[in-house]
Amino acid sequence: MSGMWVANGLSQDLPLGVVMAGSWQGAELAIWRSATGRLSAWNDRCPHRGMRLSHGFVRGETLSCIYHGWTYGTDGACSKIPAHPAMVPPAAIKAEVYACVEADGVIWVAPAGTEVVLPDLSGLVAVRSVTVQADVAALTRGLPGFVQHGAVWRGQVEGAAVALVVQDRGASVTLHGLGAGDRVRLSRWLDGVRRLVEEGVLA
Ligand code: FES
Incomplete structure (x- = not known):
């Protein structure tokens, strides 16, 4: 579940x-x-x-x-x-x-009462959340090479593991970003993902 x-x-x-x-x-x-x-x-x-x-x-x-x-x-x-x-x-x-x-x-x-079954995100550190003004379908544009399993998209940024947990808000999505690499770099990369998905341009 x-x-x-x-x-x-x-x-x-x-x-x-x-x-x-x-x-x-x-x-x-x-x-x-x-x-x-x-x-x-x-x-x-x-x-x-x-x-x-x-x-x-x-x-x-x-x-x-x-x-x-x-x-x-x-x-x-x-x-x-x-x-x-x-x-x-x-x-x-x-x-x-x-x-x-x-x-x-x-x-x-x-x-209430739902069995607790959650994705394994161990080994990754929470970095920040970014809200993107687009629907979930548009995420594929900003996340080339990432693989989706349910609400979690996994991939690598500069050789370090990254997971984005997607919160679908209808007209927008919030990406909760976790990673194993440098937090500042990952935070900047998240800004780039947002621009790529919203505007189709590289940051
Ligand atoms: S206490 Fe009256 S609406 Fe909440």
Whole structure:
């Protein structure tokens, strides 16, 4: 079931106490890391009135909605409603939780309960993510010699192994780049890939 897992960023880009927007096959997600490092991914809709939870804020082991401050624990359950401080929120008030794991410096998301089967990216170091304004089909133009296995394109840059984990966003794709070689060179090469795919010209 590895195809169910969608890369949503590099671990290095989601520090402690931060929430960011993500996606899973068209579903919008809020992905956040608690103060102790616990990772969560939820539907990006507050169960109260639908405000984006990715606009909220992390406090300790909770995520609070920016609209009326309803607060949710890492299990997705509502733990506090500021307008009713004496009330214990009903168990039914719960964010829609996705499975979220990180491996080899990449954050992956899938529907809750999905078996964890991920590509092996060991030996490679996460470098950076680059968003390309093109669809997935256009990637072949910028990655000659690379071989695709599911969401991962593998190849070599200046003799060093490189893997690009593709996050399909519909009108654009984000390439999460990992490599065994020099990070600065790989970062520049990623810029070149972006230009080649978007404009058909070499950087
Ligand atoms: S919409 Fe989130 S607390 Fe009201």
